[in-house]
Amino acid sequence: MTPLQGCLLFSTALFCVGLAGALSRSNMILVLLGIELMLNAANLNFIAFWRYLPSPEPAIGVIFAIFSIAVAAAELAVGLALVIAVYRHRRNVRLQDASLLKG
């Protein structure tokens, strides 16, 4: 197994832990944290490919990772604000109780 495969397996495992957590928990905060873990796994891939594959521009993977971290932080802030807004209306943060838009 090459080091690149090791890095990619690591990020795959992290992505799947986040996916399983996001799908199996019903607390909104934990679902958001699972999504955040999946985004982190994507950042791991950026850095792994930057490290092991030749690239015409030596900084491009790092710049991708930095922008990705910034956007993930913005997403989490909005997500947690939505959780607090739902809690104010429903007195609960369970996903099953936030079914106002259910058809």
Next chain:
Amino acid sequence: MNAVLALIALFTLAGAAAALALRNLIHSALLLIASWFGIAAFYLWAGAEFVAFAQVLVYVGAVSMVVLFAVLLTRRSRADLAPTPESRGRAFSGLFAGAAVAAVLGGTLLGSTLNLTPAGANAPPPRLTVRHLGELLMGPQAAAVLVVGVILTVALIGAVVIAAGGRETARREGP
């Protein structure tokens, strides 16, 4: 080299899995901080120091605090930190989906050479100084930096507006 990677991966994955499996939300948030530290250690190992410190600043410093505040603001009583356990079907389907995706992606990864030459596998990390990074961010990538700044500003203002709620809700919930 590979042993260090395995150690970092084990630490990070154990932290993440325990965080998403535990019932106590505070414990989950604290374990996720450990997991984010593990990811920062991976960046250091790979030679991307700038990203590692950005990860520590953003995730360990800021995101963890926001998550802890959200946990504390959305509990009804002191005993409410441990929500009721998930239904068996939900937990099983989530784990099944995760395992299926892991099997597909892992099998694909192990069966591919990833177009990697043997020389590339042992190459030193790309040489990258913070100066070079800064020149790139302020030169060719300046437009992207501006867009990210606008996104962050709009998202954070929106978060404040959403979380603060209107005057109407405040009055209805007042004493």
